[in-house]
Amino acid sequence: MLTPEQQMHILESGTEAIVPRQALLDKLATGRPLRIKLGVDPTAPDLHLGHAVPLRKLRQFQDLGHTVVLIIGDFTALIGDPSGRSATRPPLTVEQIDENAQTYIAQAFRILDPVKTELRRNSDWLGPLGFAELLRLTSRFTVARILERDDFAKRYEEQRPISLHEFLYPVAQAYDSVVVEADVELGGTDQLFNLLAGRELMEKSGLEPQVCLTLPLLEGTDGVQKMSKSYGNAVGLTDAPDEMFGKLMSIPDALTAKYYRLATLLTVDELEAVEAEISTGSVHPGVQKRRLARLVVEVYHGPQAAIDAEAAFDRVFKRHEAPVDVPEIEVEAADPVHLPALLRELGLAPSNGEGRRLIDGGGVRIDGNPVAPGVYDLSWAAVSGHVVQAGKRHFARPVPRT
């Protein structure tokens, strides 16, 4: 059993803030297994590396003997997270939420230890909550207090709409903490307000308040915005190894250290070694990033897949060869073949027009040979069974439909 200070050293790594820090030390000192809460809303079916950041932290708690309470926000998902931008999210049906929850759970247990995890759904207690009870809960918060929340304040300032029900989101999340009697709750930095609301409500409910632990938001592969599927900059946990490797290689250099810290399973000591290499420049950034990509692929697909993914990467991007397994796609045989339409059928272009643009931009190759701009018709023999390439990384092999 590690001392509270030793545990703290591990738990603190890669965190943004622990509020209050001393309270966590005190809780650790009791020696009992702590209850660590994480709430996730199953609003999208796929998890990405950004979601994995708190999951990894949970795993660290588990490895130190603590209990994880993973709350599936099947009820709060109906409210919708009031995270600022484009509010027009199509309301999810109960079925969609259920389905999302299933994949969510499956993916989460790639990281978590099931034995030390308590899985709860907040519809269990939020669903039966009556209006009277809701009034009692909401009376514990003031409008001014809720408006302090960053994104509410910002939206209010920018004269963008805030629906009344969105105010209830932090209330619901806080109530979750009361129900599960959390010792610690995790969240991204943007969650600090909600976490603190839980702390307050617990205290007012006569419970020992939870400690709030926030983790940095992981930027997506564009290096600017936080990782999100809707920004198109996400690395999915279920992405194929090659895909995952490629995406990781494309992150900006400046993010390499952060990714090491938040997306790999290296120990605190190993991380410090890597960070030293990066800051002194003793190892080439490209090499660092390769290792990062390998490590991450390894977490989700195993060591062999990581080695294969790197080999495939070299083949396509270093030696500019086609990948080993170019997908064969059946198309209607025609002679001549209208190339823009073919690109669309092969899934290499969303429309014929886009296909045309790709050709004119010099981005289309057949067996590695560029197609000249303005050439839209080719003989069937020239394409059938050959490797058609759009851009640097999209390949397909047309074969006649049988």
Next chain:
RNA sequence: GGGGGUGUGCCCGAGUGGCUAAAGGGGACGGGCUGUAAACCCGUUGGCUACGCCUACCCAGGUUCGAAUCCUGGCGCCCCCA
């Protein structure tokens, strides 16, 4: 309940009757250079087998030879007053 404002392409944002498939920027995509990084340079950015045709400026009607631009009704959003 009353008053005012606003709604343009993926996003922001010009445009007040024909020269507008719609300026400019961002993003995205493609090419070059590279380490599939960044920076930089160039090109493309509604659909269509395409010197043409079709669809487009919140929606539905209308005026006009002609509308993103004018009129009527509706819808969304914002602000002020209550």
